[in-house]
Amino acid sequence: MPEQSSLTAQLKPHADRMRVAHLRDLLSADPERFERFSRTGCGLLLDWSKEKLDAVAWESLLHLARERGVENARDAMLRGDLINGTEGRAVLHTALRGGNWAPTQALQEIALEKTRFLRFADDIRAGAIAASDGAPFEHVVNIGIGGSDLGPVMAVRALAPFCDGPSMHFLSNVDGAHAIDVLDGLDPRRTLVLVASKTFTTLETLTNAQTARAWLAETLGEGQVGQHLAALSTNADATAAFGIQSDRVFGFWDYVGGRYSLWSAIGLPLALAIGAERFEAFLAGAHAMDAHFADAPLADNMPVILALIGIWRRNALALVGHAVIPYEERLARFPAYLQQMDMESNGKSVRMDGSPAQDATGMMVFGEPGTNAQHSFFQLCHQGHDVVALDVLIGRRVVGEAVSGRAGVHHTHLMANALAQTRALALGRTLEETRAEMAHEGIALDEIERLAPHRTFPGDRPSTTIVYDQLDPETLGKLIALYEHKVFVESVLWDINAFDQWGVELGKQLAKQITPALADPRLAAAFDPSTRGLIEALLQKEE
Numbered sequence: 001m002p003e004q005s006s007l008t009a010q011l012k013p014h015a016d017r018m019r020v021a022h023l024r025d026l027l028s029a030d031p032e033r034f035e036r037f038s039r040t041g042c043g044l045l046l047d048w049s050k051e052k053l054d055a056v057a058w059e060s061l062l063h064l065a066r067e068r069g070v071e072n073a074r075d076a077m078l079r080g081d082l083i084n085g086t087e088g089r090a091v092l093h094t095a096l097r098g099g100n101w102a103p104t105q106a107l108q109e110i111a112l113e114k115t116r117f118l119r120f121a122d123d124i125r126a127g128a129i130a131a132s133d134g135a136p137f138e139h140v141v142n143i144g145i146g147g148s149d150l151g152p153v154m155a156v157r158a159l160a161p162f163c164d165g166p167s168m169h170f171l172s173n174v175d176g177a178h179a180i181d182v183l184d185g186l187d188p189r190r191t192l193v194l195v196a197s198k199t200f201t202t203l204e205t206l207t208n209a210q211t212a213r214a215w216l217a218e219t220l221g222e223g224q225v226g227q228h229l230a231a232l233s234t235n236a237d238a239t240a241a242f243g244i245q246s247d248r249v250f251g252f253w254d255y256v257g258g259r260y261s262l263w264s265a266i267g268l269p270l271a272l273a274i275g276a277e278r279f280e281a282f283l284a285g286a287h288a289m290d291a292h293f294a295d296a297p298l299a300d301n302m303p304v305i306l307a308l309i310g311i312w313r314r315n316a317l318a319l320v321g322h323a324v325i326p327y328e329e330r331l332a333r334f335p336a337y338l339q340q341m342d343m344e345s346n347g348k349s350v351r352m353d354g355s356p357a358q359d360a361t362g363m364m365v366f367g368e369p370g371t372n373a374q375h376s377f378f379q380l381c382h383q384g385h386d387v388v389a390l391d392v393l394i395g396r397r398v399v400g401e402a403v404s405g406r407a408g409v410h411h412t413h414l415m416a417n418a419l420a421q422t423r424a425l426a427l428g429r430t431l432e433e434t435r436a437e438m439a440h441e442g443i444a445l446d447e448i449e450r451l452a453p454h455r456t457f458p459g460d461r462p463s464t465t466i467v468y469d470q471l472d473p474e475t476l477g478k479l480i481a482l483y484e485h486k487v488f489v490e491s492v493l494w495d496i497n498a499f500d501q502w503g504v505e506l507g508k509q510l511a512k513q514i515t516p517a518l519a520d521p522r523l524a525a526a527f528d529p530s531t532r533g534l535i536e537a538l539l540q541k542e543e
């Protein structure tokens with residue numbers, strides 16, 4: 001069978017047509033554009049009317065999704081086929097939040113383990129499981145990195161108004177300064193340490209776990225340490241070898257990828273912070289999005305729509321930058337969480353069969369909350385050489401906003417700014433408009449001529465806006481699941497495996513080789529001159 005042409009080639013006629021169309025004109029030519037390019041579902045509104053495409057281009061994207069088997073791939077994932085081919089694994093994070101698509105055995109083991117870790121969470125919160133002196137725990141330190149850190153960090157921050165349990169702390173970096181900064185000032189007698197690692201082999205986590213264990217033992221004595229430790233892992237042998245009692249080990253399975261594991265026992269920090277009931281609401285939110293993803297026709301299917309926008313940006317417009325801007329301070333760590341979810345999933349260049357990918361894949365995801373981002377990197381978004389595509393997230397309400405009776409004041413500014421930015425990015429301001437505005441301000445003609453080019457905005461810069469009601473556990477679950485499935489659908493269209501991460505291995509291997517050379521610099525002779533030079537520089541005694 002002849003090979004299918006690339007997405008880029010198939011989209012080219014539409015890309016060529018759109019290249020000469022300015023977003024300003026697309027918006028002014030079609031009063032129905034918002035209705036045409038927005039959908040509501042699952043309590044969310046998705047508006048892509050400021051993406052640089054037209055109805056014909058959109059139809060061709062939907063056609064690609066149908067033709068390239070997105071629906072079959074989705075069903076295969078949900079029912080637990082071994083779609084992670086390079087690791088021979090199923091991909092069943094959706095089963096962690098319910099649903100009857102998955103194999104019964106998986107659903108049963110998930111239910112049992114969920115009962116265990118949620119009971120543990122509520123017992124800690126209630127003081128029924130107490131510290132070694134019998135008093136309740138006041139602090140929890142979660143030690144983990146990557147998927148065993150980013151999700152809990154993000155979610156605990158996002159749901160701050162719902163956090164009424166022990167205070168949560170997160171230790172991830174192998175940099176000893178992180179351990180010092182997190183542990184200093186905490187009382188070991190009041191602190192529970194969770195060691196979170198899917199593999200339980202991760203250097204950073206094991207190093208920090210040993211440090212925290214020693215820190216506990218110093219005050220409590222060896223005999224009491226066990227009561228202050230618990231582990232979240234798929235590797236029961238390694239947690240036992242580390243000395244954590246089996247009733248304090250909460251497991252999950254190889255069909256849950258690290259960056260998709262917040263819904264499993266890896267979510268224990270969140271459950272400790274918000275309690276089992278709200279954690280269930282968080283799972284239910286994600287499940288609602290799973291059900292939408294499973295059932296909604298492609299043209300109304302929000303994760304599919306978001307993925308097609310991603311394909312359009314990357315393969316038709318050849319964009320590389322993808323900024324995620326939550327106009328919600330509590331989603332401050334959401335961009336970092338998405339960074340791992342998206343870039344570790346789709347940062348691949350070979351197809352499932354090992355042949356080179358036909359299309360450019362993956363985008364550089366970054367972001368900060370608005371309005372802060374407006375005062376840092378938005379300059380480049382508005383006038384920089386390269387176009388960055390934006391996802392803007394905003395709620396209709398802020399949970400608990402009422403500082404000194406000024407409810408609504410802040411939020412009105414927040415909403416106005418979100419709308420102003422995407423409008424400015426799309427429409428821009430022409431040289432003529434700039435000149436006219438400056439003249440209106442009474443600026444002298446020669447000044448206008450000198451400054452107008454600097455004050456002109458090209459516009460034509462795409463964005464998608466996601467509106468939700470308020471950031472509660474259910475909504476957070478929906479937003480995360482929306483992006484999870486978006487990333488998956490893109491991977492299907494690119495024919496890459498979103499669920500492995502071989503690209504992180506080489507650096508780990510080399511770190512193991514370099515570690516001895518930092519103790520004995522003679523071993524550095526084996527390395528390239530640059531690495532050798534840097535080893536010498538790092539080991540130099542202070543002048």
Ligand SMILES: O=P(O)(O)OC[C@H]1O[C@H](O)[C@H](O)[C@@H](O)[C@@H]1O
Binds near residue numbers: 145146198344504
């Ligand atoms: O949970 P762990 O096994 O400790 O893994 C932690 C992280 O490290 C790895 O290098 C992977 O890149 C991540 O996908 C993973 O989430």
